[in-house]
Amino acid sequence: MRAVAVLLLLLCTMFIDSAAHAEGGCPPGMIPEGGQGVMSCRPIPGYDQGKQQQPPVEWASKWGAIATDATTGSLGAVNGASSANRAEEGAIADCRSKGGANCKLQVSYSNGCGVMVLGNKVFNAKSAATIEEATRKGIAQCSAESDGCHVYYSGCSLPQRIQ
Incomplete structure (x- = not known):
């Protein structure tokens, strides 16, 4: 009787072990394929049928700009x-609305950020993917020509998800 129980336990263990390796290490929805030491995974036919496909994500580009009047110090x-x-x-119009008569575009950017950096003697506008990167660029240029460099303005125009 004891021998029969051990034999049954051994058979059950073998069955459980083979069931655990049935997918051959493939991810869900895939089955093993190959031979002679080469193994790969392929999709199970019809596995994704009935599952709703997600529509692709679409993004709309957004733009930003900075304009200044060096005479009046107006910034738009x-x-x-x-x-x-x-x-x-819009940046030029904003600059004019703040008293600028000679407003000039300094930088425009898409899907990123812009900064205006001021020093004791110079100013510059830079753009980059992030405020931090634009700030680094602006401060580096300003510091090469002037002291007291700091960010006067920063803003971002990030893409907007439309679907």
């Missing part, structure tokens, strides 16, 4: 515009 900025032209025109 726009973020979140739908085109470069709208951002640039």
